Amino acid sequence: MSELTIVQAVNRGLTEAMRQDPDVLILGEDVGINGGVFRATEGLFKEFGADRVVDTPLSETGILGAAIGMALYGLKPIAEIQFLDFIYPAFDQIVSELAKFRYRSGGQYPCHVVVRAPYGGGIKGGLYHSQSTEAYFAHTAGLKVAIPSTPADAKGLLLTAIHDEDPVIFLEPKRIYRSVTGEVPDGDHRVPFGSARLVREGSNVTLVAYGAMVPAVTEAAETLANEGISAEVLDLRTLVPLDEAAVVRSVEKTGRAVLVHEAARFCGFGGELAAILAEKAFFSLKAPIARVTGYDTPFPYALEHVYLPNPEKIAHAARSTVRGG
Amino acid sequence: MTNGGTVAHSDADPAPEGDGFPRDRRLEAYRWMVTARVVDERALSLQRQGRIGFYAPLSGQEAAQVGAAYALRPEDWVFPAYRELAVALVRGVPLRSLFDQLVGNSADLSKGTQMPNHFAYRAQHFVSASSPIGTQITQAVGAAMAMQRRHDRAATITFFGDGATSSNDFHAGLNFAGVFRAPTVFFCQNNQWAISLPRERQTVSATLAEKAAAYGFPGVVVDGNDLEAVYRVVRAARLRAIAGEGPTLIEAQVYRFGPHSTSDDPRRYRTDSQVAEARQRDPILLLKERLLSEGLLDAASEQELWESVRAEAARAFEAAERAPPLDPHTLFDNVFATPTPRLAEERGEYDRLVREGLGKP
Incomplete structure (x- = not known):
């Protein structure tokens, strides 16, 4: 066990995987000598060399296209996209190619690439260093989407992603890269996909979140507890595969659900969760489902504190759900 | 790797010794070119009859494709677009497998997931093709880096x-290949048309090959109607690549005789006389004349060759049409290595629909 931040845990996960398997390699912008702009790949260039920690030209479609070619040939590439906001030049490679290779070749060409990208707001990054667009990827058949919220999960989900057989979009909550620390198991620590984490048990309302919203939701649950409202907190960990059973089971127990994400509300992942609950837990619901999300505006710079969900907004929504009105 | 069909030629080494195209394989190459032309004729007719849904003909590009494919070795990997049927043939993909894909039957190695012409044949290192233009270019560079x-x-x-020379991936791919000295051969078949747009509308560069200069490696223009010339430049580029000297861009100048696809009417944007002029240099005609003049072929054996290829293609297509259709459940296969609970649930939902009398069993 070591006490680590999330970004350190990512680094340990990468190091572990690269020590285990010479076919694992990293490619991206500034990942080599510089160790990544967030230092997630710090020290790897020195340990594994320039042909396993590959500084690429500044082209996301080039990074993804090359990673796909490497994966088809049998390597296990991990592509770093510097910010999720910069992934769109590679969107064609991800949704048209990476997601579909196994399917479109009838299983002849599996294509296992892990795409790592820091995502989310709260760092004064404005429009292009803040967005949470996980729903684009969760919507595309053939991609898995993992989003850790703790150091242990950052390492454990990353190692699971690297050992998976399918493409994984691995989104790292950069806002809590360094502010959240925790115990991380040493060695080959793996956290299975599709298994939500029960952060806190409760009986009056279920709060569902992932990534950087988990600490905010947890703080809201503490506030609510002081007011006599018992909130259960679920951290989804992976959006695809989704632990539907855990969400449904919890809401069947509490009868109430507040769904939280930073991403804009319209067509956001909370909409999918609400639909699943309407389909599968309708008769357990005691109150309308609530969503606490970013607004349907572009991500703002000066007003990001207005835009983002926070513990106050989450507690308020939960209170209204429990007490009515 | 498993291959549902019989692999007729995969053991053959298509890259014999010597710089020039081996004399004793020219007749065989001619047969592949004729085979591709026959498949084109047949597929266009089958599409009109509604027996296949779509087809993208390659007529006019046979020498470029066959010449390039002969310069490769089995261990090389091909990243095709959707018009490279003749390359697949030379790599050893059986006609029957190609037709299984055009039909989308249960024997199709791609399990009916793709439109006709979007082939994938792992045993022949013929990587799955897609429709977006140029995406295979960066992938080929990545595999070369591997x-x-x-x-x-x-x-x-x-x-x-x-058309692909205007794409993002052309730039990114050539740039990466230059930076990493990747062992990649960029083979551009400049067939003069990207659907309705003439080559001049893609770029004002005098040639497409000269774009290589900006990436720091050689670009070569070759007459794509000349089998042997294509073979020589691809062979040289391949040797350069495996010697660690880096990539090469080859522009094979050809002409697309047919429509872009069966959904296209080329008379909207070009005249019949333009096509007729290009057909004067039909690659099959050029090679035939050469083989006739050298006595490797005569009028009778030439006619016999076409008839035998036509009969072979007819048999292969009929077999593909007789193959059973896909089990509807295969719709849910190969999304992931192991289906997610959600996919398993949707599969069950489909079964319920069938039980309730909806959908096709």
Whole structure:
């Protein structure tokens, strides 16, 4: 066990995987000598060399296209996209190619690439260093989407992603890269996909979140507890595969659900969760489902504190759900 | 790797010794070119009859494709676009397998997931093709970088058209290949048309090959109607690649005789006389004349060759049409290595629909 931040845990996960398997390699912008702009790949260039920690030209479609070619040939590439906001030049490679290779070749060409990208707001990054667009990827058949919220999960989900057989979009909550620390198991620590984490048990309302919203939701649950409202907190960990059973089971127990994400509300992942609950837990619901999300505006710079969900907004929504009105 | 069909030629080494095209394989190459032309004729007619849904003909590009494919070795990887049927043939993909894909039957190795012409044949290292233009270019570079890393003496070749030279991935792919000295051969079949747009509308560069200069490696223009000339430049580019000297861009100048696809009417944007003029240099005609003049072929054996290829194609297509259709459940296969609970649930939902009398069993 070591006490680590999330970004350190990512680094340990990468190091572990690269020590285990010479076919694992990293490619991206500034990942080599510089160790990544967030230092997630710090020290790897020195340990594994320039042909396993590959500084690429500044082209996301080039990074993804090359990673796909490497994966088809049998390597296990991990592509770093510097910010999720910069992934769109590679969107064609991800949704048209990476997601579909196994399917479109009838299983002849599996294509296992892990795409790592820091995502989310709260760092004064404005429009292009803040967005949470996980729903684009969760919507595309053939991609898995993992989003850790703790150091242990950052390492454990990353190692699971690297050992998976399918493409994984691995989104790292950069806002809590360094502010959240925790115990991380040493060695080959793996956290299975599709298994939500029960952060806190409760009986009056279920709060569902992932990534950087988990600490905010947890703080809201503490506030609510002081007011006599018992909130259960679920951290989804992976959006695809989704632990539907855990969400449904919890809401069947509490009868109430507040769904939280930073991403804009319209067509956001909370909409999918609400639909699943309407389909599968309708008769357990005691109150309308609530969503606490970013607004349907572009991500703002000066007003990001207005835009983002926070513990106050989450507690308020939960209170209204429990007490009515 | 499993291959549902019989692999007729995969053991053959298509890259014999010597710089020039081997004399004793020219007749065989001619047969592949004729086979591709016959498949085109047949597929266009089958599409009109509604027996296949779509087809993208390659007529006019046979020498470019067959010449390039002969310059490769089995360990090389091909990253095709959707018009490279003749490359697949030379790589050893059986006609029957190609027709299984055009039909989308249960024997199709791609399990009916793709439109006709979007082939994938792992045993022949013929990587799955897609419709977006140019995406295979960066992938070929990545696979070449993997070959480099594994110290494999092999190269990748990627096929694309003149239109793809305008794509993001053309720039990114050539740039990466230059930076990493990737063992890749960029094989552009400039067939003069990207659907309705003439080559001049893609770029004002005098040639497409000269774009290589900006990436720091050689670009070569070759007459794509000349089988032997194509073979020589691809062979040289391949040797350069595996020697660690880096990539090469080849522009094979050809002409697309047919429509872009069965959904296209080329008379909207070009005249019959333009096509007739291009057909004066039909690659099949050029090679035939050469083989006739050298006594490797005569009028009777030429006619016999066409008849035998036509009969072979007819048999292969009929067999593909007789193959059972796909089990509807295969719709849910190969999304992931193991289905997610959600996919398993949707599969069950489909079964319920069938039980309730909806949908096709």
